[in-house]
Structures are given as structure tokens and as C-alpha cells.
Amino acid sequence: MDVYPLLARVRAKKPLVHHITNWVTIYECAAITRAAGALPIMAHAEEEAAEMTGISGALVLNIGTLTPQLVSSMISAGKSANAKGVPVVLDAVGAGATKLRTEKANEIIGKVRLAVIKGNKSEIGTLAGAKAETKGVEAISVEGDLPAIAKKLAKASGAAVAITGKRDIVAGPSGEVYYIDNGHEMMGRVVGTGCMAASMIGAFCAVEKDPAKAAAAALSCFGVAGELAAKKARAPMAYKAALIDAVYALAEGDVRKMARVVLDGND
Amino acid sequence: MDVYPLLARVRAKKPLVHHITNWVTIYECAAITRAAGALPIMAHAEEEAAEMTGISGALVLNIGTLTPQLVSSMISAGKSANAKGVPVVLDAVGAGATKLRTEKANEIIGKVRLAVIKGNKSEIGTLAGAKAETKGVEAISVEGDLPAIAKKLAKASGAAVAITGKRDIVAGPSGEVYYIDNGHEMMGRVVGTGCMAASMIGAFCAVEKDPAKAAAAALSCFGVAGELAAKKARAPMAYKAALIDAVYALAEGDVRKMARVVLDGND
Amino acid sequence: MDVYPLLARVRAKKPLVHHITNWVTIYECAAITRAAGALPIMAHAEEEAAEMTGISGALVLNIGTLTPQLVSSMISAGKSANAKGVPVVLDAVGAGATKLRTEKANEIIGKVRLAVIKGNKSEIGTLAGAKAETKGVEAISVEGDLPAIAKKLAKASGAAVAITGKRDIVAGPSGEVYYIDNGHEMMGRVVGTGCMAASMIGAFCAVEKDPAKAAAAALSCFGVAGELAAKKARAPMAYKAALIDAVYALAEGDVRKMARVVLDGND
Numbered sequence: 001m002d003v004y005p006l007l008a009r010v011r012a013k014k015p016l017v018h019h020i021t022n023w024v025t026i027y028e029c030a031a032i033t034r035a036a037g038a039l040p041i042m043a044h045a046e047e048e049a050a051e052m053t054g055i056s057g058a059l060v061l062n063i064g065t066l067t068p069q070l071v072s073s074m075i076s077a078g079k080s081a082n083a084k085g086v087p088v089v090l091d092a093v094g095a096g097a098t099k100l101r102t103e104k105a106n107e108i109i110g111k112v113r114l115a116v117i118k119g120n121k122s123e124i125g126t127l128a129g130a131k132a133e134t135k136g137v138e139a140i141s142v143e144g145d146l147p148a149i150a151k152k153l154a155k156a157s158g159a160a161v162a163i164t165g166k167r168d169i170v171a172g173p174s175g176e177v178y179y180i181d182n183g184h185e186m187m188g189r190v191v192g193t194g195c196m197a198a199s200m201i202g203a204f205c206a207v208e209k210d211p212a213k214a215a216a217a218a219l220s221c222f223g224v225a226g227e228l229a230a231k232k233a234r235a236p237m238a239y240k241a242a243l244i245d246a247v248y249a250l251a252e253g254d255v256r257k258m259a260r261v262v263l264d265g266n267d
Numbered sequence: 268m269d270v271y272p273l274l275a276r277v278r279a280k281k282p283l284v285h286h287i288t289n290w291v292t293i294y295e296c297a298a299i300t301r302a303a304g305a306l307p308i309m310a311h312a313e314e315e316a317a318e319m320t321g322i323s324g325a326l327v328l329n330i331g332t333l334t335p336q337l338v339s340s341m342i343s344a345g346k347s348a349n350a351k352g353v354p355v356v357l358d359a360v361g362a363g364a365t366k367l368r369t370e371k372a373n374e375i376i377g378k379v380r381l382a383v384i385k386g387n388k389s390e391i392g393t394l395a396g397a398k399a400e401t402k403g404v405e406a407i408s409v410e411g412d413l414p415a416i417a418k419k420l421a422k423a424s425g426a427a428v429a430i431t432g433k434r435d436i437v438a439g440p441s442g443e444v445y446y447i448d449n450g451h452e453m454m455g456r457v458v459g460t461g462c463m464a465a466s467m468i469g470a471f472c473a474v475e476k477d478p479a480k481a482a483a484a485a486l487s488c489f490g491v492a493g494e495l496a497a498k499k500a501r502a503p504m505a506y507k508a509a510l511i512d513a514v515y516a517l518a519e520g521d522v523r524k525m526a527r528v529v530l531d532g533n534d
Numbered sequence: 535m536d537v538y539p540l541l542a543r544v545r546a547k548k549p550l551v552h553h554i555t556n557w558v559t560i561y562e563c564a565a566i567t568r569a570a571g572a573l574p575i576m577a578h579a580e581e582e583a584a585e586m587t588g589i590s591g592a593l594v595l596n597i598g599t600l601t602p603q604l605v606s607s608m609i610s611a612g613k614s615a616n617a618k619g620v621p622v623v624l625d626a627v628g629a630g631a632t633k634l635r636t637e638k639a640n641e642i643i644g645k646v647r648l649a650v651i652k653g654n655k656s657e658i659g660t661l662a663g664a665k666a667e668t669k670g671v672e673a674i675s676v677e678g679d680l681p682a683i684a685k686k687l688a689k690a691s692g693a694a695v696a697i698t699g700k701r702d703i704v705a706g707p708s709g710e711v712y713y714i715d716n717g718h719e720m721m722g723r724v725v726g727t728g729c730m731a732a733s734m735i736g737a738f739c740a741v742e743k744d745p746a747k748a749a750a751a752a753l754s755c756f757g758v759a760g761e762l763a764a765k766k767a768r769a770p771m772a773y774k775a776a777l778i779d780a781v782y783a784l785a786e787g788d789v790r791k792m793a794r795v796v797l798d799g800n801d
Contacts, residue, residue, distance in 0.1 A: 016403045024560050024576050026291050030458045035503055040458065041361070041403030042291050045334040048367035055364070055402070067579040094575070097589070100582035135589070136550045136575030189782075191564045191574065235779035236569055245502035248456075283670045293558050297725045302770055307725065308628070308670030309558050312601040315634035322631070322669070512769035515723075 001178070001261040003217035004252055006208050011037035015057025015206035017199065020044045020074045022064025022093065025192035028240070029062070032196040035248035036221075038203035046073040050080035057206030059086055060198055061112075063104060064093035064137065071104045078112030087115035087205040087214075090159075091198035095119060096126030096134035114159035115211035118198050121146055124163045128153040137194070139165070147177050147264075160212035164197055168219045172212030180216055181260040182223025184230040190240045197222055200247075220259045225250055227258060268445070268528040270484035271519055273475050278304035282324025282473035284466065287311045287341045289331025289360065292459035295507070296329070299463040302515035303488075305470040313340040317347035324473030326353055327465055328379075330371060331360035331404065338371045345379030354382035354472040354481075357426075358465035362386060363393030363401035381426035382478035385465050388413055391430045395420040404461070406432070414444050414531075427479035431464055435486045439479030447483055448527040449490025451497040457507045464489055467514075487526045492517055494525060535712070535795040537751035538786055540742050545571035549591025549740035551733065554578045554608045556598025556627065559726035562774070563596070566730040569782035570755075572737040580607040584614035591740030593620055594732055595646075597638060598627035598671065605638045612646030621649035621739040621748075624693075625732035629653060630660030630668035648693035649745035652732050655680055658697045662687040671728070673699070681711050681798075694746035698731055702753045706746030714750055715794040716757025718764040720773045727777070731756055734781075754793045759784055761792060 016039045021029050026042055033040035043052040046069075053059050059081045061074045081088045090112075092105040105127055109117065117127065125132030125142030128149045133140040142149065150161040150171035163169045168180035187193045197219060204218035205211055225246035232246075233239040283306045288296050293309055300307035310319040313336075320326050326348045328341045348355045357379075359372040372394055376384065384394065392399030392409030395416045400407040409416065417428040417438035430436045435447035454460045464486060471485035472478055492513035500509040550573045555563050560576055567574035577586040580603075587593050593615045595608045615622045624646075629639040639661055643651065651661065659666030659676030662683045667674040676683065684695040684705035697703045702714035721727045731753060738752035739745055759780035766776040 018403075022576070023290050023557050024564050027294065027458065027561065030291050031503060034456070034458055039403055039405055041364070042289070042332055043361070043365070044332060045367060047335060048365040051365045051367070052403070065576055065578060068581060094577070097575070098577070098582040098585045100579060100585075136552075136573055136586075138573055189568070191561065191568055235782050236565065237775035237778045241504035241508070241775070244504045248502050285670075290557050294561065294725065297558050298770060301723070301725055306670055306672055308631070309556070309599055310628070310632070311599060312634060314602060315632040318632045318634070319670070508771035508775070511771045515769050 004255040006217040009207035018056035019060045021062035025195040028192040029199040049073040049077035053077040053080040058202040059088045060202035062091040089116045089202045092119040095123040118162040162215045170216045177264040178216035179262045184226045187226045224258045271522040273484040276474040285323035286327045288329035292462040295459040296466040316340040316344035320344040320347040325469040326355045327469035329358040356383045356469045359386040359390045362390040385429040429482045437483045444531040445483035446529045451493040454493045491525045538789040540751040543741040551736045552590035553594045555596035559729040562726040563733040583607040583611035587611040587614040592736040593622045594736035596625040623650045623736045626653040626657045629657040652696040696749045704750045711798040712750035713796045718760045721760045758792045
């Protein structure tokens, strides 16, 4: 799959990507969105969330430091997005770790038509009904075959489902599965790379109607940047800066040469 | 205009600069305040906002991730500042993008006597009653002459009005206009430089009674640092760190040599 | 005192360290926790705080941007921690600066059995009933002998009490006092080092039952990293990144050679 044209479209269209996200990595989400060529806007007040979504190209919902009130804003913005055809990405941070996270992730899935649901293996496993263990925001374990889990949740929700990990997996609602073999182990040692991946997916969804394709391309570009950054830094703070800066500087040649995405047909 | 003496006063007096600000760039606002030589304090609870302002040298209000509750704290702190003669800076982030932002910015202007209102051209244009378009927090367009817009809002509000952009413009309430030709295009590619500019203005207002002069000097020093940082880095995360570190290291000789501020008399 | 074995235990056990903290340095707290080898989880909603604490190895409470609602979550999580034997660290940011901060810090001390209370000299002085002045989050002055103040609060609260400064002091509830002579003056020029120190203490408390020993070892390791970072950077943003990366890279040899902790017996 040729992922570069999608990155080029993000850079050309500069879509506004509305985030209702967590307070830990909110700067990093904004920074990666901008580095990718899009424009971040963070706005969580229920009084403006729906209106802000209405002028945006995509909406990213991240439950990393959720409260019931914040989820209420997310649902309000999500319904506005649905009404206006704006794609919505859910990053199900910590689903499975507490009842609140699991319930609220499911509530969002039930009330908002999502373009992409993204998480690590235990977060997605939890939402797909598999036996899974999440330790805070870390995936510990999940029972079952990951592509099958992603496909199950995609079918049930109608959204593309992205499981991030050493090999990223994106299942589309029609049964197709993308495998993305980019990235570097340093990405797992830095706080916020998962959240940044969701922001990348949001930016790509704003310029590509097929959410599974958008998610796969976003994760591949992010992973290529991660590989390039590892040539510059191997400690977490230096690596984080290098990663965001590598997204900013992604060259067509590197993306074309390094992107590794395989599409495993439809069911 | 000789801006260095104002920076020297910030460094000598180390004023406390109370912020009620957004959750995206709150660290960056604190970091630039400290790099400038002042002491940041972030405190948004309505139960302590007024009291914290009372022991501060300046108050910075930034509506980047506003809620009605947060604005209520801002107004409480602003009234405390007015009562104690503490200068108040408003960064009208996103005014014009949603009804909430425009209304709340105007509510703050109506209820708090401000020293400086700061924004980009479409934010200030919106508040001055000009036809303007804001995309999230990005200025898209504004109809009319920028110095005239700044002067109009300055006259209406009694505050100095700073419009940031390639050329920064600061209009004082008596009709004077400062033009600041410092800065570097990289500043427009980094998340948070606008917010940091408002924090710089807050620190300078704490040591200089003329708010237009304080704002002009602050923007010039920040811009000089931006030019120096561009010699060290050209990617957003590396540049952000270099920019804050350049403010920290600003040398008298560089400021005196590089600052470019022109005062365009009174009406 | 040999502090390296405690760091080695953090790295081996990777404890989950639950934070309810401020919005300024929340990323830095997460980053330093992870750099130390532990797993950070930030979760402040009252609906999940107690449950999240229940699966954690330690709980860090930081009142840097407190609200009454946030303190309510802290107390709920703290009681859960007490019920399950999870150690609780309180970073009393700004105690003494406003009534709210002093009252809420004392309320937490009254309602939660703490393992460690940490602050600068005026924050701890305030809580120990000494005459002290806090300017925002900066220690200005405190009357009296610091080890005596720490011992007084330790005795009154039953917690170990850590006063950070050029020489860190940790008083245990049985009268013992540790003196830690690590660190570098650059640590005082960077926003967030105090908060990061509390996160380090949390990570060490998760693997060591003696909270005074845990706090002393954590502060020593953090200080050693601070000394190593000063060899790489002398400007605040570069230094912050170097400091966190130095914690990540701390080598056994450096810790054993550079750690300077003296235990001044029991009463």
C-alpha cells in the first residue's frame, strides 16, 4: 500500500483536528498533529465541543484522564461529528483497568458512530469481550488471536479497529486487515506515543474516507518516523522530541522506501 | 526603544506571575515565565484564585481550554487584581472560533480592567468588531487595517492591545502604536508560542507600569530569542526547547543589537 | 547507605504508580516515573480513583493545581490505599501560599495515613507549624532548624518527611534523619523538578517498606541523575530532558560512586 499520498494530503489540506483528550499528553497530541501538517484544536467544554467539531476535519476522543463530565462532552461532540460527517477516532486508554474506563469506552462506542477505535491489545481485547489484563495503561495480556479480536470489534461496532504493538493491526469493518511493520522499540518506552498515534490517525481520517486505510497509513508514517528518530536518540525525552520532529520532516523518499503495510484481503 | 532595561528588571525583581491558563501549554507558560527570570504560579481553583493574585506581580488569563467555571475563576482573580493594582493580561485564544470563546473573552473584557489584550489578527479582529475568521486557534483572515483594529479595541477597552504575527503590533490606550520586527517563522510552527508570548507580557507588566511599553518590550525580547533559537534548531520540538533556553540565556548585547521596536507616536 | 539496590528493585518490579497530580507537570511526573523503571498511571476521577489505587504499588498526591473536587478524589484514593497497604506520598506544593493549599494539605494529612510528606522548606515549615513564607511554589524562608522541623512533622503525622533543597533532609517517624548531598543547582531552575522528586519517591516506596529509606534513596538517585545531566546541559529545557534521560540511563557504577546519603541515627 502506498501511504505517502495520504500524508501529502494532510500537509496540503491542513485539516483542523479537534481533540477532547487527556491532561498528560495533551501537548504531545497537539504537537504531533501539527508536525503531521494538520492543525490541532483542544476544546473540551460541553458548551463549545459540538460547535468546534462542526468546523473540524476530524475528532479525536482520548479517555486517558476521563471524568464522567469529560465523556459527556465527548459524546456531545461525537454526535455533532456524526451529524456533519466528521470522522471520529476513539483512543480507549486504560479500558479494562477500571470499571469506569471500560464502561465509558463502551458508552462512547454505543452512542457515537466511530471511524476508528484504537488501543493496545488488552484495551481492544477488553472492548471485544476477550479475557484481557490492563495494568494502568499498559497491556499485560489478552487471550485469543489479535487479528480475530480486531475483526470481531470492527464487525460489532462498524468502526475500523487498530491494535498498536510491535506489529500494528488494523481491521476494517468489511473484514479486511492491514498489518503495519514499522516502528521502533523506543516508542514503547516514551510516555505518550500511543496518544500521538491516535492523533496521527485523526489527521489522516480527515483526508481519507476509508478509515482502515487512513489508520494503517497513519500508523505506518508514525512508525517510519519512529525508526528515523531511533537513529538520532535512544533516551526517552530526546527520543520523544526526535520522533515528533521526524514526523515534521518526513520525506517522500523515506516514506516510500520504509513504509511496510500489508493488506490481507477481505473475508 | 531600549527594551533591555525591562528584561533586567524582570530578572532582578523575579515577580510572581499568576496564570489561569489552558491545559495544553501550561508547562510551556510556566517554563518561559521562569526562563525570563520571573516566578510562575498556576492556580485556577476559584477558592484560591483571588488570594493568589493578591500576592502576585501580574495575572495572565488564557482561554485556550476554557470552561465557564474556569472563566468564573478568571473573573474572580481579575477583580482581585484590579482591587490591588496588579496588571492583568488576557490571551484571547480562539476568540471568533466558537460562540463560547467570543462571549467569554468579551465578558472578561467587560468585567476586568485589563492591562493588555493579546491575540492573533483574527482573535483581536473579532473582539474589535471586525469581520474575521479563526480556524481553531489559527488566524485565517481579518478585514481592515491591523493597527487601526488594535487602536479601536485599545480605545474601547482601555487596555493595550497586542496583535502577534510576522510583525507584532501593540496599540496603547492613548493612541500610540509600537511595531516589533523581531521573531522567526519557526515560531509559527510550534505549538504554544502564542501562549508563551502572553506569559512574557505578563512578566514584563509586573515590572513596568506602561502596559503597551511592557508588551512591546516583551514581544521584542521573545522575538530576539526566537531569532537566536533558529540558529540552533529548525524542527518544532528542538526549536521549542531552544526558544525557551534562548530566553533564559538572553544576553544584554544581543538584545541591544537585535531588538527592533518602533514607536509610532500618539494620535 | 547503599541506594542502588532500591533502584534495581524498581526496575525489576515495574510497579504501577498512581498519580493524582497537577496539570503543569503531569507529563514530567509520568515521564520520570517511567524513566525510573516504574509505570505511571494518572487517574483523577473520583469514580475510579480508589479502584485504580487498589491495583497500584504506590499513590502520589500532588496539590500543585488543586481544587476541592480534586482533593476529594485524593482522599478517596488515599483511603483506598490505606485499606490495601499501598504507600501514599503527598507533595504539598504551595502549602503556605494560600489558605486553600494549607488547609487541604492538612486535611489530607488528617484523613490519609501517609508514607511520605514532601515539600520545600517553607511548605514543610508551614505544615509543621513553623513561621514560614511561600511565594507561589517557591520557598522564601522558614524560622527554625530544618531537621528539627522535619522530625516534628514526622512525629506528629507518622509519616516520613522530606524537605528538598540544596541538601535534602528526610526524617523518619522514629526520629532517624537522612541527609542527601546529591543534586545540582540547575535542578532549581527547571519547572517541575520538585514534582518529579515526589514521583521518584512514589516509585521507590512501592518497592521498599521503610518510607524514610525509600525517600532518601529516591532523592539520592534523582540527585545523581541531576549531577550527570549538568555535564550535558545548562539551560532549563535541555537540562530537563537530560535529567529525565539520566534517570533512565542511571548506571550501577555511577549510583554506587556518586550517591551521598548519611543516616543520623535515631533519637
